[in-house]
Protein backbone atom coordinates (compact mmCIF):
# COMPACT_ATOMS: atom_id res chain seq x y z
CA UNK A 304 0.00 0.00 0.00
CA UNK A 305 1.24 3.51 -0.77
CA UNK A 306 1.77 5.71 2.24
CA UNK A 307 0.83 9.21 1.12
CA UNK A 308 3.00 10.72 3.84
CA UNK A 309 6.02 9.27 2.04
CA UNK A 310 4.96 10.80 -1.22
CA UNK A 311 6.67 14.07 -0.45
CA UNK A 312 9.76 12.33 0.88
CA UNK A 313 11.21 10.45 -2.08
CA UNK A 314 10.91 10.26 -5.84
CA UNK A 315 10.45 6.50 -5.51
CA UNK A 316 7.25 6.90 -3.53
CA UNK A 317 6.13 9.61 -5.93
CA UNK A 318 6.71 7.38 -8.93
CA UNK A 319 5.02 4.47 -7.19
CA UNK A 320 2.05 6.68 -6.39
CA UNK A 321 1.77 8.00 -9.93
CA UNK A 322 2.07 4.54 -11.44
CA UNK A 323 -0.70 3.28 -9.15
CA UNK A 324 -2.82 6.27 -10.09
CA UNK A 325 -2.38 5.28 -13.73
CA UNK A 326 -3.59 1.79 -12.71
CA UNK A 327 -0.21 0.29 -13.50
CA UNK A 328 1.89 -1.60 -11.01
CA UNK A 329 5.60 -1.65 -10.55
CA UNK A 330 7.52 -3.98 -8.31
CA UNK A 331 8.95 -2.31 -5.21
CA UNK A 332 12.59 -1.27 -5.60
CA UNK A 333 15.08 -3.69 -4.04
CA UNK A 334 17.75 -1.11 -3.18
CA UNK A 335 17.06 2.54 -2.38
CA UNK A 336 20.51 3.76 -3.47
CA UNK A 337 20.10 2.15 -6.86
CA UNK A 338 16.62 3.55 -7.17
CA UNK A 339 17.78 7.04 -6.25
CA UNK A 340 20.30 6.86 -9.10
CA UNK A 341 17.74 5.39 -11.44
CA UNK A 342 15.12 7.99 -10.69
CA UNK A 343 17.47 10.94 -10.16
CA UNK A 344 16.43 12.40 -13.48
CA UNK A 345 12.80 11.68 -12.72
CA UNK A 346 13.21 13.58 -9.46
CA UNK A 347 14.75 16.61 -11.16
CA UNK A 348 12.24 16.66 -13.98
CA UNK A 349 9.04 15.76 -12.17
CA UNK A 350 9.41 16.25 -8.42
CA UNK A 351 10.96 19.69 -8.69
CA UNK A 352 8.43 20.79 -11.23
CA UNK A 353 5.16 22.58 -10.67
CA UNK A 354 3.28 19.42 -11.68
CA UNK A 355 4.67 17.64 -8.62
CA UNK A 356 3.79 20.56 -6.38
CA UNK A 357 0.22 20.57 -7.52
CA UNK A 358 -0.11 16.82 -6.91
CA UNK A 359 1.44 17.24 -3.47
CA UNK A 360 -0.89 20.08 -2.59
CA UNK A 361 -3.85 18.02 -3.66
CA UNK A 362 -2.81 15.26 -1.29
CA UNK A 363 -2.25 17.71 1.58
CA UNK A 364 -5.50 19.54 1.07
CA UNK A 365 -8.28 17.88 -0.87
CA UNK A 366 -10.44 21.02 -0.57
CA UNK A 367 -9.71 24.51 -1.77
CA UNK A 368 -8.61 26.73 1.12
CA UNK A 369 -11.48 28.02 3.21
CA UNK A 370 -14.16 26.59 0.88
CA UNK A 371 -15.51 23.09 1.23
CA UNK A 372 -15.20 21.13 -1.99
CA UNK A 373 -18.52 20.18 -3.52
CA UNK A 374 -19.50 16.68 -2.47
CA UNK A 375 -17.05 16.48 0.44
CA UNK A 376 -19.05 15.67 3.55
CA UNK A 377 -18.00 15.18 7.17
CA UNK A 378 -17.18 11.55 7.75
CA UNK A 379 -18.97 9.84 10.66
CA UNK A 380 -16.43 8.94 13.31
CA UNK A 381 -16.49 7.57 16.84
CA UNK A 382 -14.12 9.27 19.28
CA UNK A 383 -12.67 7.41 22.25
CA UNK A 384 -10.89 9.17 25.12
CA UNK A 385 -7.96 7.39 26.78
CA UNK A 386 -7.06 8.42 30.32
CA UNK A 387 -3.53 8.53 31.76
CA UNK A 388 -4.19 5.47 33.94
CA UNK A 389 -5.18 3.37 30.89
CA UNK A 390 -2.53 4.68 28.50
CA UNK A 391 0.07 1.91 28.78
CA UNK A 392 -2.51 -0.88 28.48
CA UNK A 393 -4.01 0.93 25.48
CA UNK A 394 -0.56 1.27 23.83
CA UNK A 395 0.04 -2.47 24.30
CA UNK A 396 -3.24 -3.15 22.53
CA UNK A 397 -2.29 -0.74 19.71
CA UNK A 398 0.83 -2.80 19.03
CA UNK A 399 -1.29 -5.97 18.62
CA UNK A 400 -4.70 -4.89 17.24
CA UNK A 401 -5.19 -4.74 13.43
CA UNK A 402 -7.52 -1.72 13.90
CA UNK A 403 -4.30 0.30 14.31
CA UNK A 404 -2.32 -1.34 11.50
CA UNK A 405 -2.56 1.74 9.22
CA UNK A 406 -2.65 4.46 11.88
CA UNK A 407 -1.18 3.99 15.35
CA UNK A 408 -2.24 6.70 17.82
CA UNK A 409 0.71 6.20 20.19
CA UNK A 410 3.68 3.96 20.86
CA UNK A 411 4.69 2.10 24.02
CA UNK A 412 7.71 4.27 24.75
CA UNK A 413 5.70 7.50 24.70
CA UNK A 414 2.78 6.00 26.61
CA UNK A 415 5.08 4.67 29.36
CA UNK A 416 6.69 8.09 29.71
CA UNK A 417 3.45 10.09 29.67
CA UNK A 418 1.87 7.81 32.25
CA UNK A 419 4.45 9.06 34.83
CA UNK A 420 4.15 12.77 33.93
CA UNK A 421 4.44 14.55 37.31
CA UNK A 422 1.70 17.02 36.24
CA UNK A 423 -0.80 14.32 35.30
CA UNK A 424 -3.53 12.78 37.44
CA UNK A 425 -4.70 9.22 36.63
CA UNK A 426 -8.07 10.57 35.44
CA UNK A 427 -6.64 13.15 33.03
CA UNK A 428 -7.14 12.45 29.35
CA UNK A 429 -3.99 11.58 27.40
CA UNK A 430 -5.39 10.77 23.97
CA UNK A 431 -8.51 11.16 21.82
CA UNK A 432 -8.75 8.53 19.13
CA UNK A 433 -11.03 8.73 16.07
CA UNK A 434 -12.38 5.52 14.49
CA UNK A 435 -14.15 5.09 11.20
CA UNK A 436 -15.56 1.68 10.24
CA UNK A 437 -13.77 0.16 13.24
CA UNK A 438 -10.30 1.40 12.26
CA UNK A 439 -8.23 4.20 13.75
CA UNK A 440 -8.16 7.15 11.35
CA UNK A 441 -6.78 9.95 13.52
CA UNK A 442 -5.94 11.15 17.01
CA UNK A 443 -5.23 14.14 19.20
CA UNK A 444 -2.71 13.73 22.03
CA UNK A 445 -3.07 15.68 25.30
CA UNK A 446 -0.24 16.43 27.71
CA UNK A 447 -1.26 17.64 31.18
CA UNK A 448 0.87 20.56 32.38
CA UNK A 449 0.84 23.47 34.81
CA UNK A 450 0.28 27.22 34.56
CA UNK A 451 1.60 29.51 37.28
CA UNK A 452 -0.08 32.89 37.75
CA UNK A 453 -0.16 35.30 40.70
CA UNK A 454 -3.09 33.21 42.00
CA UNK A 455 -1.04 30.02 42.12
CA UNK A 456 -0.80 26.84 40.07
CA UNK A 457 -3.57 25.66 37.77
CA UNK A 458 -3.90 22.87 35.26
CA UNK A 459 -3.58 23.09 31.49
CA UNK A 460 -3.59 20.45 28.79
CA UNK A 461 -1.16 20.79 25.88
CA UNK A 462 -2.43 19.63 22.51
CA UNK A 463 0.28 17.42 21.03
CA UNK A 464 0.45 14.73 18.31
CA UNK A 465 -2.51 15.83 16.15
CA UNK A 466 -2.93 13.55 13.16
CA UNK A 467 -5.46 12.35 10.60
CA UNK A 468 -4.56 9.65 8.07
CA UNK A 469 -3.93 11.29 4.65
CA UNK A 470 -6.86 9.68 2.83
CA UNK A 471 -9.28 10.93 5.50
CA UNK A 472 -8.02 14.52 5.64
CA UNK A 473 -10.28 17.46 4.82
CA UNK A 474 -13.37 15.48 5.94
CA UNK A 475 -13.78 17.17 9.32
CA UNK A 476 -12.09 14.49 11.45
CA UNK A 477 -9.45 16.94 12.71
CA UNK A 478 -12.21 19.41 13.61
CA UNK A 479 -14.14 16.64 15.45
CA UNK A 480 -11.07 15.76 17.49
CA UNK A 481 -10.51 19.41 18.44
CA UNK A 482 -14.20 19.82 19.38
CA UNK A 483 -13.86 16.75 21.59
CA UNK A 484 -10.80 18.30 23.28
CA UNK A 485 -12.84 21.48 23.94
CA UNK A 486 -15.59 19.42 25.54
CA UNK A 487 -13.13 18.17 28.21
CA UNK A 488 -13.50 21.60 29.82
CA UNK A 489 -9.80 22.20 30.55
CA UNK A 490 -7.53 25.12 29.65
CA UNK A 491 -5.98 24.10 26.32
CA UNK A 492 -2.66 25.28 24.88
CA UNK A 493 -0.74 24.39 21.72
CA UNK A 494 2.72 25.35 20.48
CA UNK A 495 5.07 24.44 17.63
CA UNK A 496 2.09 23.48 15.45
CA UNK A 497 2.03 23.06 11.68
CA UNK A 498 0.03 25.39 9.40
CA UNK A 499 -2.73 22.80 8.94
CA UNK A 500 -3.03 22.23 12.69
CA UNK A 501 -3.00 25.98 13.37
CA UNK A 502 -5.86 26.41 10.92
CA UNK A 503 -7.89 23.64 12.56
CA UNK A 504 -7.25 25.08 16.05
CA UNK A 505 -8.12 28.64 15.01
CA UNK A 506 -11.28 27.41 13.29
CA UNK A 507 -12.27 25.90 16.68
CA UNK A 508 -11.81 29.23 18.48
CA UNK A 509 -8.17 29.10 19.60
CA UNK A 510 -6.45 32.48 19.81
CA UNK A 511 -2.90 33.80 20.19
CA UNK A 512 -1.40 33.45 23.65
CA UNK A 513 1.95 34.94 22.68
CA UNK A 514 5.07 34.45 20.64
CA UNK A 515 8.28 32.89 21.87
CA UNK A 516 11.55 34.19 20.49
CA UNK A 517 14.79 32.23 20.44
CA UNK A 518 18.16 32.61 18.71
CA UNK A 519 19.21 30.08 16.07
CA UNK A 520 22.88 29.67 15.23
CA UNK A 521 23.12 28.01 11.83
CA UNK A 522 25.99 26.71 9.72
CA UNK A 523 23.78 24.28 7.80
CA UNK A 524 24.51 25.73 4.38
CA UNK A 525 28.26 25.26 4.85
CA UNK A 526 30.19 22.18 3.75
CA UNK A 527 31.66 20.00 6.49
CA UNK A 528 35.23 21.45 6.43
CA UNK A 529 33.86 25.01 6.72
CA UNK A 530 31.62 23.99 9.62
CA UNK A 531 34.63 22.46 11.30
CA UNK A 532 36.63 25.68 10.78
CA UNK A 533 33.84 27.89 12.14
CA UNK A 534 33.59 25.80 15.31
CA UNK A 535 37.39 25.74 15.69
CA UNK A 536 37.46 29.56 15.47
CA UNK A 537 34.59 30.04 17.91
CA UNK A 538 35.56 27.38 20.44
CA UNK A 539 39.24 28.39 20.35
CA UNK A 540 38.27 31.67 22.02
CA UNK A 541 36.02 30.24 24.74
CA UNK A 542 37.37 30.51 28.28
CA UNK A 543 36.02 28.42 31.17
CA UNK A 544 35.25 30.51 34.21
CA UNK A 545 33.07 28.05 36.11
CA UNK A 546 33.36 24.33 36.77
CA UNK A 547 30.68 22.42 34.84
CA UNK A 548 29.96 18.72 35.29
CA UNK A 549 27.57 16.34 33.57
CA UNK A 550 24.94 14.77 35.82
CA UNK A 551 22.28 12.10 35.26
CA UNK A 552 19.57 14.18 36.97
CA UNK A 553 19.39 17.70 38.38
CA UNK A 554 19.81 17.74 42.16
CA UNK A 555 17.44 19.79 44.33
CA UNK A 556 20.45 21.72 45.70
CA UNK A 557 21.52 22.82 42.23
CA UNK A 558 18.02 24.00 41.46
CA UNK A 559 17.28 25.79 44.72
CA UNK A 560 15.04 28.75 43.91
CA UNK A 561 14.30 27.46 40.36
CA UNK A 562 10.64 28.48 40.42
CA UNK A 563 10.64 31.54 42.66
CA UNK A 564 9.44 34.13 40.17
CA UNK A 565 5.65 34.28 40.25
CA UNK A 566 5.27 37.90 39.13
CA UNK A 567 4.93 36.94 35.46
CA UNK A 568 2.60 34.09 34.44
CA UNK A 569 4.38 31.13 32.86
CA UNK A 570 4.24 27.38 32.32
CA UNK A 571 6.68 26.26 35.02
CA UNK A 572 9.06 23.36 34.55
CA UNK A 573 9.91 22.20 38.04
CA UNK A 574 12.94 19.98 38.79
CA UNK A 575 10.61 16.95 38.90
CA UNK A 576 9.45 17.72 35.32
CA UNK A 577 13.00 18.11 34.03
CA UNK A 578 14.13 14.91 35.72
CA UNK A 579 11.08 13.08 34.35
CA UNK A 580 12.15 14.16 30.86
CA UNK A 581 15.75 13.07 31.50
CA UNK A 582 14.79 9.64 32.81
CA UNK A 583 11.79 8.92 30.53
CA UNK A 584 12.62 10.25 27.05
CA UNK A 585 10.02 9.31 24.46
CA UNK A 586 12.43 9.72 21.57
CA UNK A 587 15.57 7.57 21.45
CA UNK A 588 18.59 7.02 19.21
CA UNK A 589 18.38 4.39 16.51
CA UNK A 590 20.96 1.98 17.95
CA UNK A 591 19.03 1.90 21.24
CA UNK A 592 15.60 1.00 19.91
CA UNK A 593 13.43 -0.01 17.03
CA UNK A 594 9.94 1.49 16.58
CA UNK A 595 7.50 -0.54 18.68
CA UNK A 596 4.51 0.14 16.41
CA UNK A 597 4.66 0.22 12.61
CA UNK A 598 2.42 3.14 11.69
CA UNK A 599 3.08 5.91 14.21
CA UNK A 600 3.53 9.28 12.49
CA UNK A 601 5.37 10.94 15.40
CA UNK A 602 8.32 8.59 15.24
CA UNK A 603 10.09 7.82 18.49
CA UNK A 604 13.41 6.90 16.87
CA UNK A 605 16.06 9.27 15.48
CA UNK A 606 19.58 8.67 14.19
CA UNK A 607 20.67 10.45 17.35
CA UNK A 608 18.63 11.68 20.30
CA UNK A 609 20.19 12.44 23.65
CA UNK A 610 19.52 14.67 26.63
CA UNK A 611 22.54 15.95 28.54
CA UNK A 612 22.22 17.57 31.97
CA UNK A 613 24.92 19.68 33.60
CA UNK A 614 25.42 21.43 36.91
CA UNK A 615 27.51 24.58 37.18
CA UNK A 616 29.73 25.25 40.19
CA UNK A 617 31.37 22.76 42.50
CA UNK A 618 29.28 20.34 44.55
CA UNK A 619 30.01 22.34 47.73
CA UNK A 620 28.86 25.70 46.33
CA UNK A 621 25.84 27.17 48.13
CA UNK A 622 24.24 28.44 44.95
CA UNK A 623 24.71 26.44 41.78
CA UNK A 624 23.18 26.53 38.36
CA UNK A 625 21.95 23.72 36.13
CA UNK A 626 21.01 23.29 32.50
CA UNK A 627 19.92 20.66 30.02
CA UNK A 628 20.56 20.37 26.30
CA UNK A 629 19.44 17.93 23.64
CA UNK A 630 21.39 16.62 20.66
CA UNK A 631 19.35 15.35 17.69
CA UNK A 632 20.24 14.00 14.26
CA UNK A 633 17.45 13.51 11.75
CA UNK A 634 17.73 13.16 7.99
CA UNK A 635 21.44 13.97 8.20
CA UNK A 636 20.91 17.25 10.14
CA UNK A 637 22.37 17.55 13.61
CA UNK A 638 20.93 20.06 16.05
CA UNK A 639 21.75 21.11 19.59
CA UNK A 640 18.98 22.75 21.64
CA UNK A 641 19.66 24.48 24.91
CA UNK A 642 16.60 23.55 26.97
CA UNK A 643 15.93 24.18 30.66
CA UNK A 644 18.38 26.40 32.48
CA UNK A 645 18.52 27.74 35.99
CA UNK A 646 21.19 30.26 36.85
CA UNK A 647 21.09 32.02 40.23
CA UNK A 648 23.79 34.34 38.85
CA UNK A 649 22.99 35.52 35.27
CA UNK A 650 26.73 35.40 34.46
CA UNK A 651 26.48 31.59 34.68
CA UNK A 652 24.38 31.47 31.49
CA UNK A 653 27.66 31.76 29.56
CA UNK A 654 28.66 28.34 30.99
CA UNK A 655 25.62 26.83 29.20
CA UNK A 656 26.52 28.64 25.96
CA UNK A 657 30.09 27.33 26.09
CA UNK A 658 28.99 23.72 26.65
CA UNK A 659 26.40 23.96 23.84
CA UNK A 660 29.02 25.26 21.39
CA UNK A 661 31.55 22.58 22.35
CA UNK A 662 28.99 19.80 22.01
CA UNK A 663 27.99 21.27 18.62
CA UNK A 664 31.66 21.26 17.58
CA UNK A 665 32.08 17.60 18.68
CA UNK A 666 29.04 16.59 16.60
CA UNK A 667 29.70 19.12 13.78
CA UNK A 668 26.11 20.28 14.33
CA UNK A 669 24.23 22.18 11.65
CA UNK A 670 22.29 24.31 14.13
CA UNK A 671 22.13 25.36 17.76
CA UNK A 672 19.00 26.84 19.29
CA UNK A 673 19.62 29.17 22.21
CA UNK A 674 17.04 30.75 24.53
CA UNK A 675 16.94 34.56 24.58
CA UNK A 676 18.55 34.53 28.04
CA UNK A 677 21.83 33.85 26.19
CA UNK A 678 21.60 36.95 24.00
CA UNK A 679 24.35 38.69 25.97
CA UNK A 680 26.66 35.72 25.52
CA UNK A 681 25.91 35.46 21.78
CA UNK A 682 26.39 39.17 21.18
CA UNK A 683 29.82 38.96 22.82
CA UNK A 684 31.33 37.34 19.70
CA UNK A 685 31.14 38.90 16.23
CA UNK A 686 31.15 35.51 14.50
CA UNK A 687 28.42 34.12 16.77
CA UNK A 688 26.35 37.23 16.25
CA UNK A 689 26.67 37.04 12.47
CA UNK A 690 25.67 33.39 12.32
CA UNK A 691 22.70 33.71 14.66
CA UNK A 692 19.17 34.76 13.73
CA UNK A 693 16.13 35.49 15.86
CA UNK A 694 13.34 32.96 15.40
CA UNK A 695 9.89 32.93 16.84
CA UNK A 696 7.23 30.38 17.56
CA UNK A 697 3.53 30.83 18.12
CA UNK A 698 1.52 29.58 21.09
CA UNK A 699 -2.26 29.27 20.81
CA UNK A 700 -4.73 28.89 23.65
CA UNK A 701 -8.35 28.08 24.36
CA UNK A 702 -9.39 28.97 27.93
CA UNK A 703 -12.12 26.69 29.27
CA UNK A 704 -14.15 29.79 30.31
CA UNK A 705 -13.64 33.58 30.51
CA UNK A 706 -12.73 33.35 34.23
CA UNK A 707 -10.14 30.58 33.93
CA UNK A 708 -6.49 31.37 34.87
CA UNK A 709 -5.42 31.00 31.23
CA UNK A 710 -8.00 33.55 30.03
CA UNK A 711 -6.13 36.50 31.52
CA UNK A 712 -2.66 35.46 30.32
CA UNK A 713 -2.73 36.44 26.63
CA UNK A 714 0.11 38.83 25.86
CA UNK A 715 1.35 38.78 29.48
CA UNK A 716 2.75 35.28 29.80
CA UNK A 717 6.46 34.51 29.64
CA UNK A 718 6.80 31.68 27.15
CA UNK A 719 9.67 29.25 27.17
CA UNK A 720 11.46 27.08 24.66
CA UNK A 721 10.53 23.98 26.70
CA UNK A 722 6.77 24.66 26.84
CA UNK A 723 4.44 21.77 26.05
CA UNK A 724 6.22 18.81 24.53
CA UNK A 725 8.81 20.93 22.67
CA UNK A 726 11.75 19.82 24.82
CA UNK A 727 10.87 16.15 24.43
CA UNK A 728 11.29 15.85 20.66
Ligand SMILES: CC(C)(COP(=O)(O)OP(=O)(O)OC[C@H]1O[C@@H](n2cnc3c(N)ncnc32)[C@H](O)[C@@H]1OP(=O)(O)O)[C@@H](O)C(=O)NCCC(=O)NCCS
Nearest residue numbers: 465466467472473474475476477478496497499500502503
Ligand atom coordinates in the same frame (compact mmCIF):
# COMPACT_ATOMS: atom_id res chain seq x y z
C1 LIG B 1 -3.74 18.83 10.90
C2 LIG B 1 -4.65 17.66 10.52
C3 LIG B 1 -4.74 16.72 11.73
C4 LIG B 1 -6.06 18.22 10.19
O1 LIG B 1 -6.94 17.11 10.01
P1 LIG B 1 -8.18 17.16 8.98
O2 LIG B 1 -9.07 16.01 9.30
O3 LIG B 1 -7.69 17.26 7.61
O4 LIG B 1 -8.87 18.53 9.39
P2 LIG B 1 -10.36 18.94 9.04
O5 LIG B 1 -10.81 18.30 7.79
O6 LIG B 1 -11.21 18.74 10.23
O7 LIG B 1 -10.18 20.48 8.83
C5 LIG B 1 -10.22 21.33 9.92
C6 LIG B 1 -9.78 22.70 9.49
O8 LIG B 1 -8.37 22.62 9.31
C7 LIG B 1 -7.99 23.31 8.14
N1 LIG B 1 -7.10 22.41 7.39
C8 LIG B 1 -7.08 21.06 7.40
N2 LIG B 1 -6.07 20.60 6.64
C9 LIG B 1 -5.44 21.68 6.14
C10 LIG B 1 -4.31 21.87 5.29
N3 LIG B 1 -3.61 20.84 4.80
N4 LIG B 1 -3.94 23.13 5.01
C11 LIG B 1 -4.59 24.18 5.49
N5 LIG B 1 -5.66 24.05 6.30
C12 LIG B 1 -6.09 22.83 6.63
C13 LIG B 1 -9.22 23.76 7.47
O9 LIG B 1 -9.28 25.17 7.66
C14 LIG B 1 -10.37 23.13 8.16
O10 LIG B 1 -11.30 24.12 8.38
P3 LIG B 1 -12.57 24.29 7.35
O11 LIG B 1 -13.57 23.31 7.82
O12 LIG B 1 -12.94 25.71 7.54
O13 LIG B 1 -12.05 24.00 5.97
C15 LIG B 1 -4.12 16.89 9.29
O14 LIG B 1 -3.92 17.82 8.24
C16 LIG B 1 -2.81 16.14 9.53
O15 LIG B 1 -2.81 15.04 10.05
N6 LIG B 1 -1.67 16.73 9.11
C17 LIG B 1 -0.36 16.07 9.20
C18 LIG B 1 0.14 15.97 10.63
C19 LIG B 1 0.31 17.34 11.25
O16 LIG B 1 0.79 18.27 10.65
N7 LIG B 1 -0.10 17.41 12.53
C20 LIG B 1 0.01 18.60 13.30
C21 LIG B 1 1.14 18.47 14.26
S1 LIG B 1 1.20 19.89 15.29
